[in-house]
Amino acid sequence: MTDDSSGTERPSLLELALTFNKIAIASFGGGLSAWSREVVVVERKWMTEEEFLSALTICRILPGANQVNMAVFVGVKFRGIIGAIAATAGLTFVPVLIVLGMAWFYFTYSKVPAMKSVLHGMTAAAVAMTFAMAFKTGKKCLQSPIGIALFVAMFVLSAVLRMPLVYALAICGPLALWWGWPREPRAEA
Amino acid sequence: MKPGTLLQIIAVFGSLSILSIGGGNTVLPQMHLDAVKGHDWLSNRQFADVFAISQAAPGPSILIVTLVGYAAGMKAGGLAGAILGALVATVAMILPAGLLVYFTARFWNSAKEAKWRKAVEKGFAPLTVGLVLASGVIVAKSADHGYREWALTAVATVIFTCTKTNPLIVVGVAGVIGWLGWV
Numbered sequence: 001m002t003d004d005s006s007g008t009e010r011p012s013l014l015e016l017a018l019t020f021n022k023i024a025i026a027s028f029g030g031g032l033s034a035w036s037r038e039v040v041v042v043e044r045k046w047m048t049e050e051e052f053l054s055a056l057t058i059c060r061i062l063p064g065a066n067q068v069n070m071a072v073f074v075g076v077k078f079r080g081i082i083g084a085i086a087a088t089a090g091l092t093f094v095p096v097l098i099v100l101g102m103a104w105f106y107f108t109y110s111k112v113p114a115m116k117s118v119l120h121g122m123t124a125a126a127v128a129m130t131f132a133m134a135f136k137t138g139k140k141c142l143q144s145p146i147g148i149a150l151f152v153a154m155f156v157l158s159a160v161l162r163m164p165l166v167y168a169l170a171i172c173g174p175l176a177l178w179w180g181w182p183r184e185p186r187a188e189a
Numbered sequence: 190m191k192p193g194t195l196l197q198i199i200a201v202f203g204s205l206s207i208l209s210i211g212g213g214n215t216v217l218p219q220m221h222l223d224a225v226k227g228h229d230w231l232s233n234r235q236f237a238d239v240f241a242i243s244q245a246a247p248g249p250s251i252l253i254v255t256l257v258g259y260a261a262g263m264k265a266g267g268l269a270g271a272i273l274g275a276l277v278a279t280v281a282m283i284l285p286a287g288l289l290v291y292f293t294a295r296f297w298n299s300a301k302e303a304k305w306r307k308a309v310e311k312g313f314a315p316l317t318v319g320l321v322l323a324s325g326v327i328v329a330k331s332a333d334h335g336y337r338e339w340a341l342t343a344v345a346t347v348i349f350t351c352t353k354t355n356p357l358i359v360v361g362v363a364g365v366i367g368w369l370g371w372v
Contacts, residue, residue, distance in 0.1 A: 050314055060317075063285075069286065106239070107263060117370060122367060125359050127332075127334070128359075135346075137318050154318075159322070181305075
């Protein structure tokens with residue numbers, strides 16, 4: 001039933017779990033979306049760029065942490081609900097262990113583990129990775145005036161005006177769908 | 190440990206899960222209200238510290254719920270209660286929203302050739318790129334990016350965009366730069 005057009009082999013449950021584990025571990029300091037793309041699209045070629053981007057937006061609209069949702073989405077694509085569980089477990093297992101360790105330390109000694117300065121540098125790189133992802137993915141889909149206008153509108157609404165996602169999408173979504181609707185002369189056969 | 194606390198944890202995080210439209214961080218104010226004011230699981234100060242700790246960990250940003258669950262369980266049943274509380278809170282936060290994504294993803298995968306799916310894939314791509322860029326800016330702002338941090342971000346962006354350097358190396362070097370106190 002689950003045929004996937006991207007021409008890749010169906011990854012095993014273990015592969016799904018290990019891949020999302022890798023994404024989680026790599027994201028010290030942030031940049032989880034960028035890491036997901038790096039691994040899922042570039043390295044494993046499990047999704048095309050367009051498929052990944054639309055899945056990412058769907059995962060943002062739905063409730064839940066974006067990256068957990070993304071793991072569920074990818075897991076379901078290849079292995080149904082068991083795949084979703086495997087990918088989510090892979091994404092969260094080691095981070096939860098690390099957080100448990102930090103929680104124990106914090107509540108036993110009432111001190112925040114001293115990682116702040118290391119993290120500060122890593123966050124600068126994680127932000128860079130997010131920017132780089134925007135540039136790389138933007139090169140492909142920002143080639144027409146309407147595409148660029150949609151991109152700018154969403155950026156301004158979200159980053160400058162800090163509008164909640166639901167409202168920003170209510171404004172930009174209809175135009176985006178109209179623009180993206182496939183128009184082929186032979187489509188009405 | 191009293192089963193009452195576990196049920197409270199499930200109720201709080203299960204509903205926050207469904208409410209978290211737009212990502213886990215959108216329900217932080219409500220989580221603060223429930224955990225600090227409603228149930229007195231931790232103090233204001235602890236909530237702020239726990240938030241900082243969750244940001245330092247790798248993985249999804251919602252892992253603050255693991256820490257809040259830990260605090261709630263600890264009050265009720267010591268270390269064993271804390272670990273149980275942490276795990277129950279994490280699952281309660283992931284499961285409801287995850288189910289919703291599961292059904293959406295199935296629907297999405299069954300509509301491979303549908304026109305509306307093609308419209309979403311093409312039309313939403315520029316919107317997502319805008320959102321990704323925005324999230325980078327928002328993170329930088331909330332992390333108090335000064336001109337040195339921006340310089341490091343700029344250099345790293347050029348490396349990521351123009352070279353094939355393994356990103357882990359760049360992130361690692363940036364961590365060392367932070368450790369040395371240069372940013």
